Amino acid sequence: IFYPQRTTIESFDEFRYFTGVTEILSHTFRGCQALTSITLPNTLIDVNSAAFRDCSSLLSVTLPNMVESIGSNIFYDCSNLESLYIPASVKSTGSNMFRGCNKLHIVVDANNQNFSSLDGSFFNKSQTTLIEYTKADVQPEYTVPNGVTTLGDYAFYYRSNMTSITLPSTLSKIGGNTFAYCTKLSTLRFDGANAPTTTGDSFGSAASSYTGQATHNTGENKIYLSQFNAKGFDEGLFLDPLQNASKCGFSI
Numbered sequence: 269i270f271y272p273q274r275t276t277i278e279s280f281d282e283f284r285y286f287t288g289v290t291e292i293l294s295h296t297f298r299g300c301q302a303l304t305s306i307t308l309p310n311t312l313i314d315v316n317s318a319a320f321r322d323c324s325s326l327l328s329v330t331l332p333n334m335v336e337s338i339g340s341n342i343f344y345d346c347s348n349l350e351s352l353y354i355p356a357s358v359k360s361t362g363s364n365m366f367r368g369c370n371k372l373h374i375v376v377d378a379n380n381q382n383f384s385s386l387d388g389s390f391f392n393k394s395q396t397t398l399i400e401y402t403k404a405d406v407q408p409e410y411t412v413p414n415g416v417t418t419l420g421d422y423a424f425y426y427r428s429n430m431t432s433i434t435l436p437s438t439l440s441k442i443g444g445n446t447f448a449y450c451t452k453l454s455t456l457r458f459d460g461a462n463a464p465t466t467t468g469d470s471f472g473s474a475a476s477s478y479t480g481q482a483t484h485n486t487g488e489n490k491i492y493l494s495q496f497n498a499k500g501f502d503e504g505l506f507l508d509p510l511q512n513a514s515k516c517g518f519s520i
Contacts, residue, residue, distance in 0.1 A: 278325075279305040287311050292319045294339065301325055308332050317341050317362055324348060331355055338362065343369055356380045361399070364422040364445075366390070370405035370429060386413060404429045408452075412436055419446045428452060437494075439464045448472040451481040456518065457492040463500030471510050478509055484517030491520045 277300050283289075284307040294316040297303065304325045310332045317339035320326060326346050330353040331338070340362025343349055349369050356379035366372060373388035383399075384391045390399045397418040401410060404427035411434040412419070421443035424430060432455035439460055444467040447453060472478035480489040491510070493501060500506065501520060509515035 278302045281305055281307040283307055284309050290314065292316060294318055295321065298322055308335075310334065313337070315339060315342060318344060320346055322346070327351075329353070331358070333357055336360070338365065340364055341367070343372075346372075351375070353377075354380065354383060354385075358383060363420075364400075364425060366400045366402050367422070367426045369402050370427060372402040374402060391416075398423050401427060408432070410434070412439065414438055417441065419443055421445055424450055424453075426450075431455065433457070435459065435464075437461070442466045442470045444469050445472075446470050447479040448477045450479050452483065453480050454483045454488045455490055455492065457494070458498065458501065459494040461495040461498050463498070463504075463506055466505045468505070470505060471516055475515075478515045480516050480518060484513075484515070487517075487519075489516060489518040491518050493520060 286309050289309050290311055291314040295318045298318055298321045301324050303323050304327050312332050312335055314337045315335060318341040321341055321344040324347050326349050328351040333355045334357055335355060336357055336359050338358060338361045342365050345368035347368050349372050352372060352374045354376045356377040358380060359382055374385045374390050376383050376385040382393055384393050384395055386395060388403055389401045391397060396416060397420050398412060398416050399420045401424050408429045409432040414436040415438050416436055417438050418441045423446045425445045426449040428449060428451050430450050430453045434457040437459040442464050448469060483489055510518050
């Protein structure tokens, strides 16, 4: 089955009867922009990368109880996706799965041994890693839960409506592209005594991708530190690009 760019397909609930299907190949339904509804067959095991990319009218997806893997970019720019159920069977996922899904409420089955959901966003099982935040349109100000130690690669990538994020004292690592293209993000609050480690592109790597681009020339971009003697926020990538006036333009 291969239906990319079939813009006239509005629903495909009959897909449930394709009981010989165990895998959806990469880009299978990509660009089916009129697709609002699809029911997946119970025999499905693997959903590969970008399978539903750019399905901008898709509203809700329930992954069947045999699905074990979900590929990268699977729901990339599914801008109207509101609900996703991830069953206990899922063992592995790709990266950047939910770019452009800014009002998505994810429910992970409580019996899943690898992943979980909290307030609709996607975490590892122990909720020490925020894998992806998916509520930027409905909750543009967000406090990352205490206990989170890692923000995964792409955790807030292209969440262009985010305005404020508070980061817990437990945070020790910020992944690649975590805040890239958060162009309206003007407030970062750190509760920790030490700056978390970052990568070369945690806050963006080019002019259009730098965190806080929409407000960096107005003096609005601020870093707030809860700890009086907090260390590490005036060096490395926190200094450049985050506090570089020509890039992110934040000040403490």
